[in-house]
Amino acid sequence: MLFLRGTNNRYRVADEDDVIFEAIQIYNRTFSKGEALTSADKAKDCIKLKLAPFEHEVFMCLFLDNQHRLIACEELFRGTIDGASVYPREVVKSALLHNAAALIMAHNHPSGISEPSQADKVITEKLKAALALIDIRVLDHFIVGESVYSFAEHGLL
Known part of the structure; x- marks a missing residue:
């Protein structure tokens, strides 16, 4: 209470x-524009607050400058209760539009299970490769469920 x-x-x-x-x-x-995301925990807290309420999957990106200061937080894709289609072309377009040097990806699992699916791992690799071609670093990919899973903390980036 x-x-x-x-x-x-x-x-x-x-x-x-x-x-x-x-x-x-x-x-x-x-979680304001220009704020430096200096730790994974700070980014996790902000992302969990943003994604936890949704009852459908939402994929978002935090676009960062070369000092890892927040440029923009953008919801890019919405899905259903168990999936969302994510298109690398659209992520690259948004990253270029924001002139990002780095980004953090995040999405939620309405089921509450934070473990990544095989599809989550595949799209993370596709996005990382596509963004690397234009010199944009992927710092992490978070999955929000009952807890927050970090790809970087688990050695998957």
């Missing part, structure tokens, strides 16, 4: 709107 301090220094139980408002405030403080 979450309590908030009211106007008379008295505490009250937070309702759903209060919790959502507070989550948005945290998100804005930690």
Whole structure:
């Protein structure tokens, strides 16, 4: 249970709107344009907050400059409860549009299972290869379920 301090220094139980408002405030403080993503944990927290609520698969990219500062966070593809089609051409177009030097990919698994599927591994390799041709580094690919899986932490990048 979450309590908030009211106007008379008295505490009250937070309702759903209060919790959502507070989550948005945290998100804005930690995930704003120009913010350097200096650790995997910081990126994970931001991505989980963004992707956890969806009941369908969403694939997004964080586009970063050469100092790993956030340029843009863009939802690129939406799917169904168990999959989303991801097109490397569209990811490359968005990366060039944002003049990104690096990026972090992320998607959710509405099932709650964070382990990557074979399709997740294949598309990660395709995207990494396509982006390497234009000198854009893929720093990580996160899968959000009940926990957050990092391809980089598991040696898959």
